Amino acid sequence: MNIRRTVCLGLLMLIMVISGCAGTTPTEKTKTLTLWYWNRSLDDDLIKAAEQQFPGIRIDAQKIGGDFKSKLKTTLAAGSGGPDIVAFNDWVAELFTSSDRFYDLYDLGAQQIEQDFLEWKWRLGVTPGGEMIALPIDTGPTALFYRADLFEEAGLPSDPDEVHEQLATWDQYFEAGQKLQEHFDNKVKMLDNINNIYNQVNAQSDRIYFNPDDTFIGDTADSSMKTAWDLAVKAAEMKLSANASTQSSEWNAAMNNGRIASFVGAVWMKEILMQAAPDTSGKWRVARGPGGDGNNGGSFLAIMKTSKYPQEAFDVIRWIQNPENQIQSFDKMNLFPSATKALDAPVMSKPEAFFGNQATGEIFSASAMNVKPAYFGGKHGNLNGIVSRELSSVALEGKNPDKAWNDALARVKKELLR
Amino acid sequence: MKNSMLNHPAPPEQKAVPSHPRPKHRLTSEIWKHRKEYLAISPFFIVFAIFGLFPIAFSMFLSFQKWDGIGEMTFNGLNNYQFMLTDPEFWKAVGNTLLIWVYSTIPMLFFALIIAFLLNAAFVRFRTFFRIGYFLPNVTSLVAVAIVFGTLFSNNYGLLNYVLSLFGIPSVEWLNKTWGIQLAVSVMVIWRWVGYNAIIYLAGLQSIPSVLYEAAKIDGASGIQAFFKITIPNLRPIILFTVITSTIGGMQVFTEPQVLVGNDGGVSGGGLTIVLYLYREAFVHNYFGYGAAVGWGMFVLIALFSILNWRMVQGKPSND
Numbered sequence: 223m224n225i226r227r228t229v230c231l232g233l234l235m236l237i238m239v240i241s242g243c244a245g246t247t248p249t250e251k252t253k254t255l256t257l258w259y260w261n262r263s264l265d266d267d268l269i270k271a272a273e274q275q276f277p278g279i280r281i282d283a284q285k286i287g288g289d290f291k292s293k294l295k296t297t298l299a300a301g302s303g304g305p306d307i308v309a310f311n312d313w314v315a316e317l318f319t320s321s322d323r324f325y326d327l328y329d330l331g332a333q334q335i336e337q338d339f340l341e342w343k344w345r346l347g348v349t350p351g352g353e354m355i356a357l358p359i360d361t362g363p364t365a366l367f368y369r370a371d372l373f374e375e376a377g378l379p380s381d382p383d384e385v386h387e388q389l390a391t392w393d394q395y396f397e398a399g400q401k402l403q404e405h406f407d408n409k410v411k412m413l414d415n416i417n418n419i420y421n422q423v424n425a426q427s428d429r430i431y432f433n434p435d436d437t438f439i440g441d442t443a444d445s446s447m448k449t450a451w452d453l454a455v456k457a458a459e460m461k462l463s464a465n466a467s468t469q470s471s472e473w474n475a476a477m478n479n480g481r482i483a484s485f486v487g488a489v490w491m492k493e494i495l496m497q498a499a500p501d502t503s504g505k506w507r508v509a510r511g512p513g514g515d516g517n518n519g520g521s522f523l524a525i526m527k528t529s530k531y532p533q534e535a536f537d538v539i540r541w542i543q544n545p546e547n548q549i550q551s552f553d554k555m556n557l558f559p560s561a562t563k564a565l566d567a568p569v570m571s572k573p574e575a576f577f578g579n580q581a582t583g584e585i586f587s588a589s590a591m592n593v594k595p596a597y598f599g600g601k602h603g604n605l606n607g608i609v610s611r612e613l614s615s616v617a618l619e620g621k622n623p624d625k626a627w628n629d630a631l632a633r634v635k636k637e638l639l640r
Numbered sequence: 641m642k643n644s645m646l647n648h649p650a651p652p653e654q655k656a657v658p659s660h661p662r663p664k665h666r667l668t669s670e671i672w673k674h675r676k677e678y679l680a681i682s683p684f685f686i687v688f689a690i691f692g693l694f695p696i697a698f699s700m701f702l703s704f705q706k707w708d709g710i711g712e713m714t715f716n717g718l719n720n721y722q723f724m725l726t727d728p729e730f731w732k733a734v735g736n737t738l739l740i741w742v743y744s745t746i747p748m749l750f751f752a753l754i755i756a757f758l759l760n761a762a763f764v765r766f767r768t769f770f771r772i773g774y775f776l777p778n779v780t781s782l783v784a785v786a787i788v789f790g791t792l793f794s795n796n797y798g799l800l801n802y803v804l805s806l807f808g809i810p811s812v813e814w815l816n817k818t819w820g821i822q823l824a825v826s827v828m829v830i831w832r833w834v835g836y837n838a839i840i841y842l843a844g845l846q847s848i849p850s851v852l853y854e855a856a857k858i859d860g861a862s863g864i865q866a867f868f869k870i871t872i873p874n875l876r877p878i879i880l881f882t883v884i885t886s887t888i889g890g891m892q893v894f895t896e897p898q899v900l901v902g903n904d905g906g907v908s909g910g911g912l913t914i915v916l917y918l919y920r921e922a923f924v925h926n927y928f929g930y931g932a933a934v935g936w937g938m939f940v941l942i943a944l945f946s947i948l949n950w951r952m953v954q955g956k957p958s959n960d
Contacts, residue, residue: 293924298710314927320710465816471790472815475797604925607904615908623799633729640706640724640927 253531256282256305260290261361261404263309263521264542265394265551272538281533290587291316298323306529307539312524314356315598317524318349318547325525326353330536338346338545342595343560347522350597355397356522357539358560360551362488363589364393364425364516367495370507370578372483376405384581387507392423395512399462400517402483412484414476416454416617417610418468422486423450426516432599439632441607447609451630454613457624475500488518489558489586496576504575508582515592520560558586565590601637608633701933720933729746730934732909733917736822740913741890743826744833749882751834756841757871771842773837785828786899790815793824793900808915818910821901828896829921833889837882844878845871883949891942894919914938 241565257269269283284305284335286293291313297304298320309613310317327347332354336344339358342601347356366385374380378398389395399412413419424430426444432606440447476482477499477542478547485491495506502562505545525532545563552559570583612630615621671678706716724730759770775783792799793814803812814820824885848871872879897911903920905912913921914934922931 289923295709317710319708323710391890445746465795465813471793472663475794546705589696607925611904611909616904618813618907636723636727640930 233463235440237464238451245606248258249519252278252280253332253534255307255529255531256284256287257309258284258290258294258305259309260287261285262555263311263557265547265555267554268542268547268551271519275541276534276538279538280529281538283598289581304526304527304528305527306531307534308524308526310356310524312346312362312442312519312521313345313600313603315602316600317355319600320353321353321530323527324355325527325529325532325536326355327357327424327525328352328354328535330525331540332357332536335540335544336452338561338563338606340560340562340590340593341519342455345595346520346525346598347570350436356524357543359543360462360519360557361489361525361560361593361600362490363558363586363593364422364486364513364518365487365582365585365589366509367491368507369480369502372402372406372410372480373504373508376483378402378506382507382509382585385507385513389509390484392419392513392536396427396457396460396462399457399483400460403462403585404496410481410483411627412462412483414466414473414482415462415477416463417613418485418487419612420450420534420609421518421606422516423453424515425488425518426514426594427513428576428594428596430596431602431605436599437489437555438634440634448627448628451609451613453614458617458623463617469494478502488520489582490519490556492576493556498593501513504578506577507580508577508589510585515589517593517596520558534626552583558590568609593594604637605634608637652783657730677960684850699932699935700804702929703753703936705929705932706927707929711805711890715930716929719853720930724933724937729909729912730914730917730937733905733912733914736905736910737891737893738821739911740825740829740893743822744829745827745883745886745890748830748834748886748941749780749879750835751830751840752837752882753875755834755838756845757867759838759842760845771839774838776835777832778836780832783899784834786896789824789828789896790900793820815885815901815918816907818908821897821906821910824900825893826894828900829893837886841878843874844875849873880950887949888915888942891945914941 257306264283266283269281273279273281290309291311294304294308308312338509340361343358347358348354363638366389368385370380371447373385379385396412400414403410424446429439429445430447431440431445432437439445466474466476466482468487473482477495478501480502487495487501492508496503499506501560521542525535525539529535543561545559545561545567548557548559548561548564549567552556552564552567553572558565559565565587569583570587573579573581609630612621612626612633616623616626671819702713703720704716704718705713706719707713755774758764759767759774764770766928793926794801795813795815796811796865798814798816804811816826852870852874853866861869892915893913894915897905897913897916898919901911901923903916905916915938918934918938919929919940
């Protein structure tokens with residue numbers, strides 16, 4: 223009895239030791255990097271390929287659903303348990319005040335690849351203090367999406383070059399809109415909503431709300447804030463807007479039913495439009511936007527200070543974002559490159575059936591080359607929200623624009639004191 | 641009898657109670673004596689302390705701090721409360737919440753009473769089926785409900801506008817109007833909670849003794865008289881309960897406007913309720929200290945309204 227018990231116990235211990243060994247041996251050799259990103263922000267196949275490229279590194283890629291930014295900030299607040307690599311969206315500047323929580327990529331060798339990237343995009347990931355906390359993924363160059371058939375019917379130019387030439391300024395664009403709406407007896411609207419006008423005018427600017435020292439410049443003459451506001455109000459007064467808010471089912475339906483003839487948007491709107499309006503395939507074109515080129519959106523990758531393998535993490539993201547892989551991501555996922563070399567790749571000249579076989583990549587590339595470097599500041603999103611709410615009141619409830627502007631500015635001033 | 645009682649010596653129980661030599665340790669020794677029982681009920685209290693008590697205490701502390709959720713907390717004094725009381729958007733949120741509460745609670749409780757009365761009536765068949773049917777909205781996922789209502793009230797291509805167009809009425813941009821958003825949210829609240837309250841009223845109705853109705857009938861009372869003189873007074877405590885629970889619920893409306901019109905509460909913030917405002921300030925704009933202060937502001941508001949309700953529904957103090 224006693225012997226049997228001892229043997230059993232011995233066997234059990236042996237099993238535990240062996241299984242314990244089996245569990246620990248590989249982790250001593252392979253280094254696991256946890257990656258947080260959201261759906262479609264990176265090419266999943268590329269992440270798998272990175273494991274092949276770097277033997278001994280396992281990438282635990284986790285798609286974080288829901289409100290990504292809130293979840294990231296909660297993790298940062300907890301102080302531990304975060305990933306090694308994390309994706310940021312265009313709210314990267316909101317994390318500048320917490321730059322000590324991320325590795326300065328300049329310390330890990332980012333300088334060597336700086337010249338490969340678009341300068342304005344690269345600078346968005348660098349804090350005013352000169353630390354680089356985020357490596358560019360994709361960009362969101364903006365352009366004018368328009369229905370060539372409707373433009374032609376209304377007697378407007380329909381060829382992308384002509385559209386760019388004749389609708390070069392916002393005022394020309396609005397005038398063309400008036401002409402188009404008269405022709406269609408207001409059954410077709412020129413644009414989707416005036417909040418988008420406000421955002422797109424600011425997207426073309428290098429001075430919006432803040433100086434790099436975080437002083438508010440929205441009430442000065444060289445900031446685009448008031449210009450953007452006035453243009454948005456003008457569009458409302460000319461009744462050019464269909465009042466369909468971006469990324470709503472309303473917007474989708476209006477696009478598919480041909481009730482909206484054009485909108486200015488970033489390259490990633492292509493995907494949204496194609497899914498929203500399959501019935502209009504072949505009728506859309508893309509031209510350089512009225513008022514100039516701009517950028518709206520685009521994401522980044524950062525390495526958290528809690529990571530045990532910062533150098534390995536940097537090598538991996540550097541490889542994932544090299545020009546060849548960016549070209550592949552663009553081809554597969556429509557993630558528009560941030561690497562200059564990728565902008566004149568052959569894939570940019572690929573004709574697209576949805577856009578009547580136009581190669582829209584060429585238009586967006588030209589736009590991307592022309593974007594001015596801007597500084598956003600940590601409160602950009604909050605301020606945008608305040609102005610956006612007042613603009614909706616103007617557009618939809620007929621609030622007096624001057625009163626709305628004063629209300630917006632008063633609320634902004636209050637916000638800045640918090 | 642009376643005499644014998646008076647002549648009785650002091651009750652024996654008084655002597656039977658032993659005096660405690662060490663009253664200080666009485667409580668601890670009592671706890672030790674019943675340690676198994678305390679251990680058995682401890683899970684609730686431990687969980688409550690972690691997930692209930694601590695967050696409440698922490699939010700009190702947080703409401704006096706300035707904190708973006710990541711960086712250092714700094715003491716902010718009463719600034720959060722001051723900002724709250726002087727922020728027009730906060731008062732707009734309070735106003736919206738009260739409006740939505742009035743739009744939803746009054747019709748909801750009215751319909752619930754009617755449904756309960758009908759379910760209680762003798763002529764209704766398949767009662768269980770109806771009870772389940774009316775209760776079902778309450779257990780449906782709120783986000784799914786909001787999405788469905790979003791398509792019903794959709795500005796141009798919604799079902800509601802389609803129905804209007806059948807009668808030649810021009811379509812209404814429901815979700816582009818303050819009143820439209822508030823109406824949609826209220827309808828959603830009514831749809832979701834009417835069955836729940838009806839079931840509670842039904843239980844109340846069934847507890848009213850039928851002798852009262854029989855006596856009224858014999859005295860020649862009409863059905864309407866019976867309803868107002870017997871049903872309503874007897875239901876008063878139940879009505880008070882439903883009014884208070886729907887006040888607390890109504891003050892906390894969040895998911896409906898959030899899914900329907902987004903974090904900003906839609907056009908001119910028509911759907912911006914207090915909780916949505918709290919959520920936006922804390923989790924979208926990262927003012928966590930301020931969010932905590934708004935939470936305590938809401939606490940005061942709910943407490944005030946609960947007391948007010950109590951007074952109103954309770955009526956005069958026990959005269960009848």
